[in-house]
Amino acid sequence: MTAHTRESLFGCHFIGYERWSSPQQGEEGRSSESRQTEATDRIVVDFKLVPHPRYSSFRDAGFSASKGHHRTKGSFGDILRMAEAGDFRGDRPVVLIVEATDRLFREGLMGGLEPMSMLVNGNVVVVTGDGSIWDRSSLDGDSNHKFVAEMNAARRYATRLAEMAVGAHNKRRAKLLDPATALPRLNGRTPGWMVKRTSLSPEGFWHDLGENVWVIRRIFQECRDGATVKMIAAGLNRDGIPVLGDRASLWRATRVGAILADRHVLGFYTPTRWVPSTEPGKPSKRTKAGPEVRAYPAAIALEDWFAAREVLAGRQSLLRGRSGSSIPNLFTGRTYCGSCEGRLRAATGGRKVDGRRPRDLLCAAYVESGTCQDRTRYDMWSFEVALMNHITNLSTLAPRSPTxxxxxxxxxxxxxxxxxxxxxxxxxxxxxxxxxxxxxxxxxxxxxxxxxxxxxxxxxxxxxxxxxTATDRRKETMAFMRTNIGPAVQGDVSARDMLRSLLTRVDFKIVGQGERGLVLTVGDVSVEVPHSEGAPQWREKEDA
CATH class of the missing domain: 1.10.287 (Helix Hairpins)
Incomplete structure (x- = not known):
């Protein structure tokens, strides 16, 4: 086993690797980046190395080595996978230049042996800024004590940094909770609708609202208006609006839902800390380390937040039934049989009539067990329009112009x-x-x-x-019905989902009365809707 020397590596291909643990260390004026770049340039000249034809330099900005994030989430993990796949194999080794071994390993001796073995077995020689050469010969030879000492020193340094960080975090949390002290700088990622400041604002914040804060306000307004998270995401994508503070190219319903539940939009910050898991092999968990405090400028008004929360809470508890490509039932959970007081269920079986599949309500007990003798079918293609007209007029479902x-x-x-x-x-x-x-x-x-x-x-x-005010009530009701009920009765799934969300706010129930039709009760007011009243098209004179 021949040991590599400086002269034997002349003319070899090299790849560089730089890493620092926090984004702040890579900011202009900090030494982390320039120091590591200088070390790489010095070794390239001293060892007469040439750039690799396929790979250049790798960088992990803001990835911790003591936690292994550079290996599990960063570019160093890419290097290890390429070495394991044989991408660096050839007649001559590939030189990996790093400022020091602690750029690669801070998890202790056992945490450094496995990735170093992967590099060496993949025909990679590691050269550090002081000119040390780490290959199979040096790791198995008398000089391996230096490698072990560097691993131990890196681990001790990482442990000491963690202890200092805990103390700094505790002091920062104490300042957060003390109203007499100025707001300290906050850790963590800046919300996508804010920009960092270099000094405290007149209001006492380290952040300002960004130009894209209107996206947050649009999301909450559309939620207030009854749009589902899927509908909101689809609209944002349709309008070509970039995802806030995210690498994703498209909005997803989960991202919209996270924003609707994110108290950062109100300006609140909750101190947290990482707690190691008591179970072997399980990752640490982030837990609250104190009550939330006001630390950001608010992106929306309090009334917008609570209005959206009311819509979401009602939808979560009441919005049930089929949705998606099938036509969703507008009245799921609100329809009952007048004979047995059980529920009415939707039935869509049978052949199409006039090009439409039947949509009827009938007693679930009659269909499923025969314990009820009421076999009346209520044609929802006919009843749905009349029911929605009455619900809209008897409730606050249609918007009102506030004074x-x-x-x-x-x-x-x-x-x-x-x-x-x-x-x-x-x-x-x-x-x-x-x-x-x-x-x-x-x-x-x-x-x-x-x-x-x-x-x-x-x-x-x-x-x-x-x-x-009720001055423009009729006008607003008619505009609302044209916008939502018209498309909904024709089977528009988005319009029906909108109505389903809005109906969760209304206290109503529908009871089947056999040949008499349906009885709709909204609050304390009841209205009979006979079989003959429903019609596929609603008429303005019925809503006067």
């Missing part, structure tokens, strides 16, 4: 709901301290505050509902 007073009431309602949210955060922070007497006392105070704020929010919601 200035209404806007003020809704803003006060959002403030009350924000207080509920804040007190719930306090209770969550107190739970680990139970059953200490002081914690029980504070929990009781928070519970009373939540009850009071909820009552106030309910009162304000009722006042806002009564304050809404």
């Amino acid at each position: 200035a007073n209404t806007s003020k009431l809704l803003a006060e309602k959002a403030t009350a709901l924000a207080e509920v949210d804040r007190q719930e955060q306090i209770m969550a922070a107190l739970r680990p301290s139970l059953p200490q007497p002081w914690a029980l006392d504070e929990m009781g105070k928070a519970g009373k505050a939540i009850d009071s704020a909820k009552r106030r929010a309910t009162e304000l919601a009722l006042l806002a509902q009564h304050a809404a």
Whole structure:
């Protein structure tokens, strides 16, 4: 086994590798990048190396070696996979230049042996900035004590850095919770609709809202209007709007849903910390390290947040039934048999009539077990329009133009709901301290505050509902029906999904009365809808 020397490596191909643990270390004015680049240039000249014809330099900016992220998520993992696949095999070795071995290995001796073996077996020789050559001969020879010492030193350094980071994080969290101190710089990725500042803003923040904050406001407004996350994502993609702060090329429903649940849009930041798993082989988990604090400028108003949350909460608990390519049932979970008080189910069997597949409601007990004798079929192609007309007129399903007073009431309602949210955060922070007497006392105070704020929010919601003007009610109702009900009854799945979302806000039920038709109850008002009333086309005179 012949050891490689500086002279024997003359003319070999080389690839460079640079790494630093945090994005800040690669910023202009910091030494990490320039120091490693200088080491690579020096070795290239000293060893008379030539660039690899297929691969140039690899870089992992912001990847930790002590946690192995550069190996599992970064470019170093690509180098290892190429070495294992034989991409570097040839008559002469390929030289991998690094500033020092700690750029590659900080997980201890065992964490460094496996990747080093993969490199050596793949015909790669590692050369560090001090001119050390690591190949099979040096690793198996007398000089391997230097490699072991470097592995141990790198691990000790990483451990010390972790201890210092814990202390720095604890100090930063203490400053976050102290209203008398200025807001410290925050760790983590900047939300995609914000930009970092180099100094505190007049409001005391390290971030400003970016030009693309309108995308966040559009998402929340469309959710308030009843659009599903899939519909919102499809609209953003259709309009060619880039995904915020993400490498993905297209919007997905999951991304929209994450934004609708992200309290960063309200300006809140929750301190977190990593807790090692107690189970072998399981990764660490991120847990809360304190109550949330106001640390960013708000991208949306409180009333927009809570309005969207109400839509999502109602959809989650009430929006059931088939959706997608099949025509979704608008009234899932709200239809009952007047004879047995069981549910009415949708039936779509049978041959097409006038080019349309039947869509009927009939008693589930009659169909499934024969325990009910009511076999009446309610043709939804006919009833659906009449039912939607009545629901729209008897409820707040169609939008109303708010007055200035209404806007003020809704803003006060959002403030009350924000207080509920804040007190719930306090209770969550107190739970680990139970059953200490002081914690029980504070929990009781928070519970009373939540009850009071909820009552106030309910009162304000009722006042806002009564304050809404009815001057243009008929005009708004007709515009709403033209926009949504017309396409929905023709089978437009998107329009039907929109109506299904809006209907979750309305307290109504539909009861079958046999030959008499259906009885619709909205709140305390009931309306009979006979078999003859329904028609495929709705008429404006019925909504006067």
